[in-house]
């Protein structure tokens with residue numbers, strides 16, 4: 001396992017200084033790991049200096065998979081200096097704005113990176129009608145993509161702007177068994193429906209070369225059984241951490257999110273190799289020591305906190 005925070009500018013200056021001191025040498029090419037996680041956005045819904053939820057998964061060193069597209073992730077993508085021209089899979093955990101709001105900008109960036117036809121596969125939850133009169137309906141992922149990029153969509157012009165763009169959107173319905181979304185050349189992505197109060201939500205597991213990363217998405221107690229199942233034995237679990245143990249957070253947030261003691265219990269029950277806390281909000285950050293201690297009452301594995309720009313090799 002390896003974790004580094006890359007700061008390109010400082011690293012560049014440092015390397016420049018080294019280069020002026022040492023004779024030029026070509027470093028041996030490093031074999032990329034089968035999977036690597038890059039955190040683009042480690043923040044929550046508030047504008048607190050972190051980008052909203054977004055991650056890139058590198059497969060054999062190639063940026064192939066984007067998991068969520070929260071506000072600010074477009075800028076972080078550029079800072080991470082990741083070539084976009086082979087990104088072809090987007091996994092949306094749910095369609096709240098702090099997870100999906102930056103999708104148009106990133107899709108356009110992908111289109112202009114190409115110079116040739118682009119096909120993007122976009123997976124996300126199916127839609128849901130409001131159960132109560134005052135609640136909002138949630139569009140399905142297919143409808144969401146169509147509202148943005150369809151012929152009549154807000155950004156319909158992108159379909160043939162700098163490159164012909166094909167978006168294949170798939171709705172993930174609730175199923176008792178994990179659903180295999182794709183299994184290609186050793187890259188396997190499975191999903192199970194999670195639970196985020198009224199917002200349809202999906203948990204994803206990405207596997208390649210004997211390594212695995214699971215993304216909880218925003219999740220309340222209704223999704224815990226599914227998460228334990230999909231995260232079983234994974235190398236890394238990215239867990240959205242938005243509330244303190246009760247009664248430390250507003251009551252309503254417990255109908256949407258998972259408290260630290262439950263996070264620790266799930267990570268322990270699933271036997272995950274390492275736990276990365278993400279989707280961080282200031283109230284949780286202020287209580288880091290208490291959050292760590294609560295998780296530690298159940299979970300003894302590696303535990304770390306996400307930062308924008310963090311690289312993690314499970």
Ligand SMILES: [Zn+2]
Pocket residue numbers: 044045053096098099218279
């Ligand atoms: Zn969220």
